Amino acid sequence: MFITSIKLTKQKLVTAIIVVGVLLVALIIWLASQGGTESQATAAELPSVKNMKTEQDRVGFLTACGWQVSADSAESQEVLIPKTFDDVFDNYNELQKTQGFDLSQYKNKRVMRYTYTVTNYPTGEAGVQATLLVYNNKIVGGDICSAKLDGFMHGFQLPKT
Numbered sequence: 001m002f003i004t005s006i007k008l009t010k011q012k013l014v015t016a017i018i019v020v021g022v023l024l025v026a027l028i029i030w031l032a033s034q035g036g037t038e039s040q041a042t043a044a045e046l047p048s049v050k051n052m053k054t055e056q057d058r059v060g061f062l063t064a065c066g067w068q069v070s071a072d073s074a075e076s077q078e079v080l081i082p083k084t085f086d087d088v089f090d091n092y093n094e095l096q097k098t099q100g101f102d103l104s105q106y107k108n109k110r111v112m113r114y115t116y117t118v119t120n121y122p123t124g125e126a127g128v129q130a131t132l133l134v135y136n137n138k139i140v141g142g143d144i145c146s147a148k149l150d151g152f153m154h155g156f157q158l159p160k161t
Contacts, residue, residue, distance in 0.1 A: 049139035052132070058114055061139060062130050066158040069116035069130055076114050079133075083108040092143075099155040101141040103133070111135045118144060122159060130156075 052058050055074060062069050081103055082089060093103045111133045118128040125146060133141040145153040 051137060052134050052139055053137050055114075058132055058134070058139075059116070061132070062116065062156070065156045067118050067130055067144070067156075068120040070119055071116070073117035074114060076112055078110050079113045080110050081106045081108065095143060095153065095155060096141045099157070101139075103141050106135055106140055109135060111140060 049061065052061065055071060059069055059071050084107075085093060085104070089103075096103050112135075114132045114134060116130045116132075118130050121128040121144075127148060128144065128146050130144050131142045132139055143153050143155060145151060
């Protein structure tokens with residue numbers, strides 16, 4: 001068995017605290033530069049999310065994102081954003097954050113979910129849907145997804161092929 005002891009002085013303790021603090025600040029700055037820029041750039045590329053009062057406004061938003069949707073396929077439903085997020089909703093909110101949205105601001109609030117059939121998915125895949133989450137006539141989230149077993153989900157931006 002090997003035992004060692006270290007004499008801890010005030011000067012060593014203060015130095016250790018300063019070193020740990022500097023490392024934490026550097027880590028926080030690095031993490032902010034990694035995630036923040038991408039989210040802001042993606043959000044800046046989206047068309048306006050305000051004044052979504054009519055179906056024409058919502059379809060216009062999707063069209064401005066590059067999607068063609070079948071307006072007669074529109075479904076609407078009021079949904080409740082949960083008060084506490086489980087792992088699935090945390091992951092969904094991470095997707096929202098990459099496009100400049102954050103559903104945690106709408107916890108325990110009722111939003112309208114509008115779903116449209118996408119008719120121009122780049123791979124030609126059928127059954128792709130666009131979902132918009134609207135609160136007080138403003139888009140607060142949404143996605144493009146395939147409900148197939150091996151489906152996908154991504155933000156509003158057209159995927160690069």
